[in-house]
Amino acid sequence: MTVDAGGWPSDEDALTRRFAELAGAASPPIALGIGDDCAVLRPDSGEDLLWSIDSQEEEVDFRREWMTLEEIGARAAAAALSDLAGSGARPLAILLSLGSAAADPAEELLALFRGAARIARSCGAAVVGGDVTRRARGVGVTVAVLGSAPRGAVLLRRGARPGDGIWVTGSLGLAAAGLSLLRDRGRSAAEIADAPAVERFVRPAPRIAEALWLRERGAAHAMLDLSDGLARDLSRLCAASGVGAVLEAESVLEAAAAAGESGLQNALHGGEDLELLLSAGSQSIAAFVKSFTELFGVGLTRIGEIRSAPGLYLRRAGREAPLIPAGWDHVRAERAAAPARAGSGPADMALNPKGATCE
Amino acid sequence: MTVDAGGWPSDEDALTRRFAELAGAASPPIALGIGDDCAVLRPDSGEDLLWSIDSQEEEVDFRREWMTLEEIGARAAAAALSDLAGSGARPLAILLSLGSAAADPAEELLALFRGAARIARSCGAAVVGGDVTRRARGVGVTVAVLGSAPRGAVLLRRGARPGDGIWVTGSLGLAAAGLSLLRDRGRSAAEIADAPAVERFVRPAPRIAEALWLRERGAAHAMLDLSDGLARDLSRLCAASGVGAVLEAESVLEAAAAAGESGLQNALHGGEDLELLLSAGSQSIAAFVKSFTELFGVGLTRIGEIRSAPGLYLRRAGREAPLIPAGWDHVRAERAAAPARAGSGPADMALNPKGATCE
Numbered sequence: 001m002t003v004d005a006g007g008w009p010s011d012e013d014a015l016t017r018r019f020a021e022l023a024g025a026a027s028p029p030i031a032l033g034i035g036d037d038c039a040v041l042r043p044d045s046g047e048d049l050l051w052s053i054d055s056q057e058e059e060v061d062f063r064r065e066w067m068t069l070e071e072i073g074a075r076a077a078a079a080a081l082s083d084l085a086g087s088g089a090r091p092l093a094i095l096l097s098l099g100s101a102a103a104d105p106a107e108e109l110l111a112l113f114r115g116a117a118r119i120a121r122s123c124g125a126a127v128v129g130g131d132v133t134r135r136a137r138g139v140g141v142t143v144a145v146l147g148s149a150p151r152g153a154v155l156l157r158r159g160a161r162p163g164d165g166i167w168v169t170g171s172l173g174l175a176a177a178g179l180s181l182l183r184d185r186g187r188s189a190a191e192i193a194d195a196p197a198v199e200r201f202v203r204p205a206p207r208i209a210e211a212l213w214l215r216e217r218g219a220a221h222a223m224l225d226l227s228d229g230l231a232r233d234l235s236r237l238c239a240a241s242g243v244g245a246v247l248e249a250e251s252v253l254e255a256a257a258a259a260g261e262s263g264l265q266n267a268l269h270g271g272e273d274l275e276l277l278l279s280a281g282s283q284s285i286a287a288f289v290k291s292f293t294e295l296f297g298v299g300l301t302r303i304g305e306i307r308s309a310p311g312l313y314l315r316r317a318g319r320e321a322p323l324i325p326a327g328w329d330h331v332r333a334e335r336a337a338a339p340a341r342a343g344s345g346p347a348d349m350a351l352n353p354k355g356a357t358c359e
Numbered sequence: 360m361t362v363d364a365g366g367w368p369s370d371e372d373a374l375t376r377r378f379a380e381l382a383g384a385a386s387p388p389i390a391l392g393i394g395d396d397c398a399v400l401r402p403d404s405g406e407d408l409l410w411s412i413d414s415q416e417e418e419v420d421f422r423r424e425w426m427t428l429e430e431i432g433a434r435a436a437a438a439a440l441s442d443l444a445g446s447g448a449r450p451l452a453i454l455l456s457l458g459s460a461a462a463d464p465a466e467e468l469l470a471l472f473r474g475a476a477r478i479a480r481s482c483g484a485a486v487v488g489g490d491v492t493r494r495a496r497g498v499g500v501t502v503a504v505l506g507s508a509p510r511g512a513v514l515l516r517r518g519a520r521p522g523d524g525i526w527v528t529g530s531l532g533l534a535a536a537g538l539s540l541l542r543d544r545g546r547s548a549a550e551i552a553d554a555p556a557v558e559r560f561v562r563p564a565p566r567i568a569e570a571l572w573l574r575e576r577g578a579a580h581a582m583l584d585l586s587d588g589l590a591r592d593l594s595r596l597c598a599a600s601g602v603g604a605v606l607e608a609e610s611v612l613e614a615a616a617a618a619g620e621s622g623l624q625n626a627l628h629g630g631e632d633l634e635l636l637l638s639a640g641s642q643s644i645a646a647f648v649k650s651f652t653e654l655f656g657v658g659l660t661r662i663g664e665i666r667s668a669p670g671l672y673l674r675r676a677g678r679e680a681p682l683i684p685a686g687w688d689h690v691r692a693e694r695a696a697a698p699a700r701a702g703s704g705p706a707d708m709a710l711n712p713k714g715a716t717c718e
Binding site for chain 2: 156
């Protein structure tokens with residue numbers, strides 16, 4: 001980082017040039033990337049554009065001792081891109097707002113940028129602009145994502161129909177298990193003890209390709225990504241669709257990352273797995289399960305059924321009981337139900353934006 | 360804010376519904392607003408899309424005792440929308456990421472939302488989604504903006520030509536003067552002493568209509584909005600265009616909010632005015648000045664000239680001297696040149712994202 005001859009481009013401008021180098025040249029549909037007031041996009045006509053934003057805060061969503069700055073940037077981008085996956089959209093571009101409290105923040109900001117750019121690129125999206133902000137404390141990353149889908153083809157939370165099967169991709173509760181390991185034993189110990197769970201918390205991958213594949217086959221009536229836990233996200237899908245649902249505990253355990261009661265609780269209430277939750281006509285999706293699993297090496301499991309009567313229920317050993325989402329509420333600063341994990345954190349971390357957070 | 364019957368939509372979901380009510384119904388080109396994983400936009404074909412992001416941080420960009428939460432939300436949205444003005448784009452929609460450290464943040468988040476939604480609406484843009492985040496300290500607002508312009512019509516920083524006149528809208532240095540008043544005397548005293556300057560700092564208005572008008576007349580070769588101070592922003596326009604510039608001190612004083620040396624320094628180095636800076640063929644723009652001023656009640660002043668040799672200069676009383684942008688550098692955490700304002704702040708506020716910040 002040097003100041004140019006003449007002294008008038010400041011080091012902030014030099015950092016912007018470094019960001020632009022890391023981002024690479026713009027190519028369609030990006031007409032202009034980093035370096036002006038705005039990025040310019042020239043999307044295909046006939047496509048709908050999908051747009052979302054997500055923030056990750058130090059001491060709320062993660063702790064620095066668990067993750068490198070590149071991992072923090074990548075995780076923030078993955079969480080935001082997962083919203084595009086939840087809608088069945090193809091990622092086009094991301095914008096980053098990076099905050100740092102360091103006295104000399106250039107290296108911190110570059111590391112956050114590199115991580116976010118890496119995960120964006122792996123999803124087919126370019127970093128086209130951003131903003132750096134001085135903060136009083138910690139680091140923070142906000143990611144705005146833009147994607148596209150053929151007009152009218154977006155999968156929304158609404159659209160689930162009574163009789164639909166409820167399906168999930170991959171393993172549920174893995175990120176929550178990883179968080180528990182990190183909180184209890186620290187990154188270095190946890191890596192040895194249970195690498196896949198820690199990996200899922202630290203380096204989650206949005207199910208972009210899987211979501212596009214599912215959308216293209218037209219099997220799903222409604223879809224979203226699992227960011228706040230299965231119970232809470234399913235309740236949102238049901239509310240938007242005006243339906244209810246029953247989950248089968250045994251089927252949830254098939255999709256759970258671990259067996260037993262804690263595995264079930266993590267699957268129901270753990271957040272940040274970034275898996276897909278979909279409601280689909282059972283006949284139409286059953287034919288796809290084998291090829292989905294072969295193609296992506298990822299499970300696709302039926303865990304319950306949509307029904308017309310409102311309310312969310314869990315059936316265990318033939319008996320149904322109301323299923324109330326656990327985990328921290330983002331707004332109420334208290335648990336919405338009995339804790340799925342032991343212990344509660346200090347007051348300034350009691351209000352969490354996601355189901356699985358660092359309390 | 361109540362929990363729905365059955366208990367499963369949490370208060371966070373109730374807050375989202377409140378946001379959706381405040382935002383109002385979606386209408387073209389917004390196909391879907393708040394409430395799903397993503398907003399869905401269906402822009403006109405043949406238009407370029409412009410996309411930018413901007414963050415505002417408590418204790419860095421503002422202090423709570425100077426502004427209400429609604430003003431904080433509005434100011435953040437105005438700063439982000441001003442990037443669209445700088446490109447001559449029509450605002451379509453915004454996304455909000457709102458952070459709060461309050462124990463019971465619903466009212467804080469709603470107030471920030473209301474302020475941002477108000478300024479967005481006044482610019483023709485809808486709030487189509489967002490994200491709420493628990494923070495360890497203070498409030499923060501990040502705004503992503505999306506706008507449109509006819510294909511290829513966007514005004515960029517590049518494009519300025521030797522011989523172009525350099526023009527600015529409105530009054531320069533007003534926000535910096537307002538900041539000084541707020542810092543020295545507090546909001547209540549300052550309001551009595553100098554309302555317009557405080558008003559500009561607290562409630563800036565992006566020059567959207569003015570920018571569209573100027574872009575439609577085709578006079579400008581390059582444009583950007585003044586967010587980091589005239590000297591720094593002009594240096595960016597010159598760097599992007601591969602040219603240099605000379606400013607006339609007497610002309611800058613004509614556009615300055617106050618007379619004398621401090622008025623000149625605020626005009627050159629104060630930030631956050633959200634005025635427009637443009638480079639235009641002098642013949643073509645001169646014919647527009649009268650009608651611009653009549654239509655908008657806002658000045659349009661020629662303050663200097665683009666030339667081919669690189670470097671930024673200020674001509675005073677017939678003599679030229681290099682003009683080095685003052686104010687805090689966002690990255691270096693130190694002044695880039697001699698201070699334009701007296702005093703320096705505590706270390707945790709020394710690194711500022713804009714020229715005029717609360718140090």
